[in-house]
Amino acid sequence: MAIEIKPSICGICPGGCAVKVTLEDGKLVKVEPHKDAPYANLCIRGRHAPEIVYSPHRLKTPLIRTGERGEGKFRAASWDEALDLTVQKMTEIKANHGPQAMFSHSGRGTFEQSMVRFYNMPNTMTNKLLLPFGSPNISGVDSLCYVSYGIFAPMANFGLLATNLSPDFENSNLIIVWGTNPITDSPPFIFKRIVEAQKNNKTRLIAVDQMRCDIAARADQWVGVRPGTDGALILGLLNVVINEKLYDREFVEKWTLGFSELSDYVQNFPPQKVESITRVPAETITALAREIATTEGVSLHTFTGLEYSNCGVQSIRALYILWAITGNLDVRGGVYLTAPRRPPQDEFPKPAGILPVGADKYPLFYELTGSAQFMEFPRAVLEAEPYPVKGLLVIGSSILTSYPQPKIFEEAFRKLDFMAVVNLVMTRDALFADVVLPSATYYETNSYQRYPGYARLRRRVIEPIGQSKNCAMIMTELAKRLGYGHLFPQSEEDLVEKAFAGNPALLKKLQNSPDGVKIPAPERRYKKYELGLLRSDKKPGFPTPSGLVEITSSLTAKHGYDALPVYIEPVEGPLHDPELYREFPLVLNTGARIQSTFRSQHLNVPGLVKYQEKPHVLINPLDAAERGIKAGDKVAISTRRGEVFFYADVTENVLPGQVEVNMGGGNPTQVEAWRQANVNHLTDFSNRDPISGFPVFKALLCQIKKA
């Protein structure tokens, strides 16, 4: 038996962790962390890679539907037949209804770096294959994830993206982690940095979260907040900081716009009142505000957790404004800023004369992402509003497990003239497709991976399983048949060469360095706004229209939204709807990740399912006892939208009166308990953040009873 051990990049998710793989006669049998290489890591999913790669559920040939939509009856087809049929149907839709009648939706399965660089839109990661086709209706997971935090809030405040704001943990005296659990990140490199800061510098760590998640359990202090009320808590902190004059007066006077309006507005949020909204004690609010304002070097790590309330964008804005006015922006140990990157030269122009679906209802979303808001897709298909949509291409995503009230989306799928899905395994979306195209894992493809200060090539470890193909090359094949293949890389080799076209010497080095190459980091300079290092005109200030940190945002105001970072009480919550609260007296949260899954993936892999065989609802012992529920009991969770069965995890990690329900269930290859547990039958299609259009996943009302 021929045994080989090679350095590699994990091929299970786009995280890019450095690993060592063992091959027996060319078959992947074992994966270990590559401890000598930078960015070494191995999560349990990475450890189970052989089981994932060789899963019997992998799609091995293209498929063409033979039964009714949703029935799951297909026949195997050749690539030529499946691609030709896809292009024929797309062309018919274009001829009969116009190019805008074709829609695409791309997901987390398309975030591998070469896909992001050549096939996706910069910043949003939305696949752009349909732009040269003439359709503006490109969409993706940015319709319900990341861009409130990643684009809208930081652009409104600072004229920057979240990728231009990074916590300077290594020099911090205090780290605040707000509404996120970096331990379950893929990869968990942020978590590792926090642990190092705690160990090396004895840095204090505070976690603000609706539940005592893993990072909160490791923190010096956990501040438990009622779901959906983070915005009120932040305004309460601002109230203390402003009224006690703890803010950085010089920064505020010189570099901010709208401070006096904010000072007036936060008078509505004294700590006692905020306690009644958030359930955080007034003295905790006052102490936390003082600690943030008086500690030198306070870094902040937040992510998408705050997005899913009725004021997600504005709450994230308020959080970063707190950091700005307390003197923690672009200082040692605070939130470090970098200048915006110029977009790549080879961007495709947007189709002229027609706006994407959702642009009418969510104009800021359209201005900043350039894409369609997929939450409006059913309206277009079912009501022809603002115009008819007839075709859908789903690339590396699972719409029916991730969007609220999936029955609405299923109804839209049934009405389509054509639907194609690209994925590794049969998803519930794919059951509705006319054509299913099998993609390969990253262990089966050639590409590259850039990290901060480091780069390496991704070298194919095993041949693609069955007839599966690199998703990037599936896109190229479709583009070729649509007549614009020349706009994309022609092969994996071409893709790697194009990626390093600006630095062929680096590519040469990478080709000769299986463990990658270090790249010198740029010099670190603080207070860049004073030095003219943030704006393209090189003037001091921020790249906002006013050149200042816009506490009153011209960007939000331009589209008719509040200029101030205002708070909106959860629309489906105990204070706003007490009558409903009597019927559904528990606050429902969804979305927290578990380690054995990657979103809805891997619940078909026995070695991973054994870590958590059943979907859980985390419920406080008081709420469980009141309902006669014990740990492990099967329970029925109901909302106004429906009822789904989960299994009780009775724990003090959630506060009384609120529950956390696992997401990810509902796909056909998953084990029975998970397959039946799609939490989104409980969530609400209509209840959204008015700016982003994101569904309110984290502040709904439910009831639970023993099944």
Ligand code: SF4
């Ligand atoms: S985080 Fe992703 S890339 Fe890293 S080991 Fe886990 S599955 Fe692999």
